[in-house]
Amino acid sequence: MIKQILKKIPRKSSKTADNxxxxxxxxxRSINSNGSRSSDPVKSxxxxxxxxxxxxxxxxxxxxxxxxxxxxxxxxxxxxxNSTFSLFETLPGLKDVPSSEKQNLFIKKLNLCxxxxxxxxxxxNLKEKEIKRQTLLELVDYVTSAxxxxxxxVIQEIVKxxxxxxxxxFTLPRENKVVEGLDLEEEEPSMDPAWPHLQIVxxxxxxxxxxxxxxxxxxxxxxxxxxxxKLLGLFDSEDPREREYLKTILHRIYGKFMVxxxxxxxxxxxxxxxxxxxxxxxxxxxELLEILGSxxxxxxxxxxxxxxxxxxxxxxxxxxxxxxxxxxxxxCYCITQFVEKDCKLADxxxxxxxxxxxxxxxxxxxxxxxxxxxxxxxxxxxxxxRCMVPLFRQIGRCLNGLHFQVAERALFLWNNDxxxxxxxxxxxxxxxxxxPALEKNARKHWNQAVHSLTxxxxxxxxxxxxELFKECLHKFRExxxxxxxxEARREATWKRLxxxxxxxxxxx
Numbered sequence: 001m002i003k004q005i006l007k008k009i010p011r012k013s014s015k016t017a018d019n020x021x022x023x024x025x026x027x028x029r030s031i032n033s034n035g036s037r038s039s040d041p042v043k044s045x046x047x048x049x050x051x052x053x054x055x056x057x058x059x060x061x062x063x064x065x066x067x068x069x070x071x072x073x074x075x076x077x078x079x080x081x082n083s084t085f086s087l088f089e090t091l092p093g094l095k096d097v098p099s100s101e102k103q104n105l106f107i108k109k110l111n112l113c114x115x116x117x118x119x120x121x122x123x124x125n126l127k128e129k130e131i132k133r134q135t136l137l138e139l140v141d142y143v144t145s146a147x148x149x150x151x152x153x154v155i156q157e158i159v160k161x162x163x164x165x166x167x168x169x170f171t172l173p174r175e176n177k178v179v180e181g182l183d184l185e186e187e188e189p190s191m192d193p194a195w196p197h198l199q200i201v202x203x204x205x206x207x208x209x210x211x212x213x214x215x216x217x218x219x220x221x222x223x224x225x226x227x228x229x230k231l232l233g234l235f236d237s238e239d240p241r242e243r244e245y246l247k248t249i250l251h252r253i254y255g256k257f258m259v260x261x262x263x264x265x266x267x268x269x270x271x272x273x274x275x276x277x278x279x280x281x282x283x284x285x286x287e288l289l290e291i292l293g294s295x296x297x298x299x300x301x302x303x304x305x306x307x308x309x310x311x312x313x314x315x316x317x318x319x320x321x322x323x324x325x326x327x328x329x330x331x332c333y334c335i336t337q338f339v340e341k342d343c344k345l346a347d348x349x350x351x352x353x354x355x356x357x358x359x360x361x362x363x364x365x366x367x368x369x370x371x372x373x374x375x376x377x378x379x380x381x382x383x384x385x386r387c388m389v390p391l392f393r394q395i396g397r398c399l400n401g402l403h404f405q406v407a408e409r410a411l412f413l414w415n416n417d418x419x420x421x422x423x424x425x426x427x428x429x430x431x432x433x434x435x436p437a438l439e440k441n442a443r444k445h446w447n448q449a450v451h452s453l454t455x456x457x458x459x460x461x462x463x464x465x466x467e468l469f470k471e472c473l474h475k476f477r478e479x480x481x482x483x484x485x486x487e488a489r490r491e492a493t494w495k496r497l498x499x500x501x502x503x504x505x506x507x508x
Contacts, residue, residue: 091105091108091109091112092105093138094106094109094138094141094142102142103151103154106139106142106154107153107154107157109135109138109139110139110157110158110160110161111157111161112132112135113132113135113136113139113161113165114160114161114164114165115128115132116164116165116168117129117132117194117197119192119193119194119196119197120193129196129197132197133196133197133200136197136200136201136204137200139204140200140203140204140207143204143207143208143211144207144211146211146213147213148213149213149214149215150208150211150213150214150215150218150219152218152221155214155218155219155221155222156222158204158208158222159222159223159227161201162201162204162205163227163230165197165198165201166198166201166202166205166230166231166234167230167233167234170236170237170238190238190239191239191241192237192238192239192242195239195241195242198242199241199245202242202245202246202249203245205249206245206248206249206252209223209249209252209253209256210252210256214256216256216257216258219257220257220259220260223253223257223260225260225263228253228260228263228264228267229267231246231249231250231253232250232264232267232268232271232288234246235271235282235283235284235287235288236282236283236284237283237284238283243283243284243287244287246284246287247287247290247291250264250291251291251294254291254295265295265310268288268291268292269310269313269314271288272285272288272314272315272317272318273314275318275321276314276317276318276320276321277317280321280322280323285318285326285327286326286327286329286330289318289327289330289331289333289334290330292334293330293333293334293337296334296337296338296341297337299341301341301342302342303338303341303342307338308342308345311335311338311345311348311349312348312352315331315334315335315338316335316348316349316352316353316355316356317352317356318331319331319352319353319356319368320356322361322364324364324367325363325364325367328367328371331371332370332371332374335349335371335374335375336374336375336378339375339378339379340378343378343379343380343383344383346375346376346378346379346380346383346384346387347383347386347387349375350372350375350376350379350387350391351387351390353368353371353372353375354390354391354394357394362401362402362403362405362406365398365401365403365406365409366405366406366409369398369406369409369410369412369413370409372413373412373413373416373419376413376416376418376419376422377416377418377419379422381422381425384422384426385426388422388426388429388430389429389433392430392433392434393433395410395413395434396433396434396436396437397437398410399411399434399437399438399441399454400437400440400441404446404447404449404450407441407445407447407450408447408449408450408453411450411453411454411456411457412453414453414456414457414460420460424464427461427464427465427468428465428468431461431465431468431469431472432472432475435472435473435475435476436476436479438454438457438458439458439473439476441454442454442455442458
């Protein structure tokens with residue numbers, strides 16, 4: 001029994017000798033193949049014995065050094081993308097292989113397209129970049145013309161490739177031009193140098209999400225919340241072409257993956273909060289609002305409390321930042337959609353406008369007046385009566401504004417039939433509030449257009465209710481005389497103080 005066990009134990013001495021013998025021969029072969037001194041008799045003896053000569057050691061060190069250089073060149077070629085893309089040329093086209101092999105080849109091409117190049121240097125890796133571009137185009141065609149459902153493995157590899165190419169940090173310095181008082185439209189947008197590849201990747205993702213062969217239940221495991229957050233983070237890109245693609249893709253994802261809808265709204269909400277209350281810098285607010293416009297349009301009635309809170313806490317405070325002009329059109333559409341769906345929200349919206357009404361920015365005031373007209377058109381009489389007193393106090397201030405465009409835009413509200421009817425129905429409350437502003441403009445406003453519009457509005461009120469108009473005029477004159485008396489007393493008080501000061505100085 002013991003002998004049988006001992007026979008199974010390997011004999012170290014014999015294996016070591018064999019290894020030495022094979023090692024000696026392989027070293028000799030390597031040296032010979034590298035053109036070393038194979039004819040040296042000393043070296044020949046060294047290859048067949050256990051004694052290694054100094055010449056053999058030198059030759060072996062040359063082999064190691066040459067091998068190290070080759071390894072370094074291999075690493076460098078991988079870093080430059082040459083090693084990866086040398087495989088690209090050997091891969092056949094997807095149209096050139098049988099249907100049974102297409103999926104595996106598709107996955108190989110997806111893996112190869114995960115390599116990301118540096119586009120800041122236009123002269124670097126030109127051949128490899130073009131090969132990748134052509135391969136991406138081939139992948140787009142494959143997804144577009146797919147006949148069967150995408151498997152879970154394929155979906156996983158697609159999301160991996162898209163993530164590798166799209167999800168990146170923005171390195172270009174960004175400045176908020178509007179905050180500095182410059183016109184955004186005069187500034188040329190920054191274009192991403194990597195767009196030749198990014199555009200095709202975005203097109204690929206769009207075709208994949210929109211494809212009827214993409215199973216939403218299977219895909220949601222990989223197009224998950226993490227993917228959505230990273231995708232929404234790309235909306236801060238300075239390249240408008242990228243934001244346009246993102247807008248379309250996110251809208252498709254919102255429509256296809258119902259499970260992600262509350263989460264997408266929540267993330268957009270958080271982006272707005274950060275923009276309003278922290279940074280006031282973001283490039284994609286207009287695009288996000290455009291997506292929300294179509295989402296709000298699809299809200300079922302009655303509106304959920306969550307949606308109403310989103311209006312009050314996120315959309316209305318978006319009037320606060322200085323760069324409102326960047327996204328005002330889209331914001332106005334979203335808020336009007338809310339009021340049209342639920343007219344009871346008009347009071348809260350108008351009071352929100354008044355809370356953030358600009359004081360010294362006349363161009364922003366004109367935007368507020370434009371949006372106010374849109375909201376008032378959808379406002380019912382009951383809601384109008386709740387907010388008309390503070391609203392027309394503000395409109396009165398606009399009528400007496402120093403900038404003629406603000407006064408002119410406020411007077412244009414009377415050109416809207418619905419708003420004019422609301423004002424006429426509540427004239428007994430509204431006219432006493434705005435009459436002083438109308439009278440001052442009619443007397444001495446320097447701008448001819450404002451002066452003419454004011455006279456027209458006065459005439460509307462006078463023709464409609466002469467008695468009320470006369471009462472307001474009488475009260476205005478009384479207030480004016482009282483103000484004159486107060487001003488006279490104030491001047492007399494100051495004059496008396498000056499005389500006392502002069503008399504005191506003369507005594508000293």
